[in-house]
Amino acid sequence: MSGKLFYKKIPLEELVILSQKSDYRALEELIKREQKNIFATFTYLSKKRENIADLTQEALMRMARGLINLRNPKTFKSWLNQIVTNLFYDELRKSTRKPQLVSIDTEPSENSFHTQIPDYRHKPAEKAMSLELDTMIKNEIKSLPEHFRIAIILRELQGLSYEEIAEATHTTIGTVKSRIARARGKLQDGLKNYI
Amino acid sequence: MxxxxxxxxxxxxxxxxxxxxxxxxxxxxxxxxxxxxxxxxxxxxxxxxxxxxxKEVHEKMTAVKLDYNSNQIPQQNEEFQMNLSAYVDNELSDEENIKVKKYVISNAKARQDLENMYNLRKVLNNSFEKTKNEAKEDYSKYILKRIDIQEEIYGSDSFAKVVALFIVIFTIFTLTAVIIFWI
Structure with missing residues (x-):
């Protein structure tokens, strides 16, 4: 079995242990496994599109550097999400401090002459519909209050338990329960024409 | 007899x-x-x-049913919605679980609420999966490189510390020698 394939088949927990023992190939595989998930998480959490890649890199960097201090490899997932949550709150603090800037490289407005070439393959109508729904979902999630947003993302995208979410967001299980329920209520309201 | x-x-x-x-x-x-x-x-x-x-369990379950029934429109009740949401996440205690299950079985509107919640979850999960697959960038090499560079810097840093310590000791030693020679 080639080396790469070997690391691909190793369960997450073992990969964490190997990475802690300075096995760089294990760490590389660990990063590869987690990066898509972290990228997706920040796609829903961060209001600024241009920050997503930076936040993902920073989270992975903190993961790679801090892994040695993780005592229980079983708690890797919730530990990693704690990093993600902290970065999200850091970004929030930064964005509230900075004044809103208007970029000259803004996306083309409705009045500009950018044309789009229609793609008639792969059922364009359905694709457009799912694309529209996807955009709607992202917008609805991003319009949720921050605490609701992080709670629902950690639950639905990361699959954390209420207890783990409470720990990551420094709050109680009761508060997490209420935040998730209210986030769902708001999302249902916002997406009622689509679901 | x-x-x-x-x-x-x-x-x-x-x-x-x-x-x-x-x-x-x-x-x-x-x-x-x-x-x-x-x-x-x-x-x-x-x-x-x-x-x-x-008998005790049965009484408890009946009481639970009465509890929800005594509430006229539980669907609009925040607590019920909260429990329904936690029920979907499997985060309720056994007793609360029975409470929600029983109510959902007996009430069509609550059943619809639960179905909507599952639908929302399905739609969200589809969206998440799609977004995950859209992430094409591979950061692994970059991160490993950055760690390597940092370790090098850290390594040279500790080397610098050793050199600095050596210089300090050397200076103290020279000064002492000069003073002794002076005396």
């Missing part, structure tokens, strides 16, 4: 005896057997304990 019942006969009659469904005479025969037979008495005690605990 007293008939002495056998243990097998009493065993067969025990559950009827506990439910108080025996005739007065038969009840008396069972009672007199239980007084003299310790093994049948033990069986009776065990069965009685089991039945009473079942």
């Amino acid at each position: 007293t008939i002495n019942l056998t243990c097998t006969q009493v065993s067969a009659l025990l559950s009827f005896y506990i439910d108080d469904r025996l005739s007065a005479q038969l009840k008396q025969f069972v009672e007199s057997h239980l007084e003299v037979c310790p093994s049948c008495r033990a069986k009776f005690e065990a069965l009685k304990a089991m039945v009473s605990s079942l």
Whole structure:
């Protein structure tokens, strides 16, 4: 079995242990496994599109550097999400401090002459519909209050338990329960024409 | 007239005896057997304990049902919505779980609410999966490189510390030598 394939088949927990023992190939595989998930998480959490890649890199960097201090490899997932949550709150603090800037490289407005070439393959109508729904979902999630947003993302995208979410967001299980329920209520309201 | 019942006969009659469904005479025969037979008495005690605990659970479930029914429009009740959401996440206690399950079974509107919640979850999960697959960038090499660079810097840093310490010791040693020579 080639080396790469070997690391691909190793369960997450073992990969964490190997990475802690300075096995760089294990760490590389660990990063590869987690990066898509972290990228997706920040796609829903961060209001600024241009920050997503930076936040993902920073989270992975903190993961790679801090892994040695993780005592229980079983708690890797919730530990990693704690990093993600902290970065999200850091970004929030930064964005509230900075004044809103208007970029000259803004996306083309409705009045500009950018044309789009229609793609008639792969059922364009359905694709457009799912694309529209996807955009709607992202917008609805991003319009949720921050605490609701992080709670629902950690639950639905990361699959954390209420207890783990409470720990990551420094709050109680009761508060997490209420935040998730209210986030769902708001999302249902916002997406009622689509679901 | 007293008939002495056998243990097998009493065993067969025990559950009827506990439910108080025996005739007065038969009840008396069972009672007199239980007084003299310790093994049948033990069986009776065990069965009685089991039945009473079942009754307790049943009463609890009925009370739970009444609890939700006493609320006129529980769907609009924030607590119910909160429990429904936690129910979907499997985060409720056993008792609360039964409460929600029973209510959902008996109420069409609550059933619709639950279905909507599952639908929302499905739609969100589809969106998440799609977004995950859209992430094409591979950061692994970059991160490993950055860690390597940092370790190099850290390494040179500790080397610098050793050099600095050596210089300090050397200076102290020279100064002491100069002072001694001076004296």
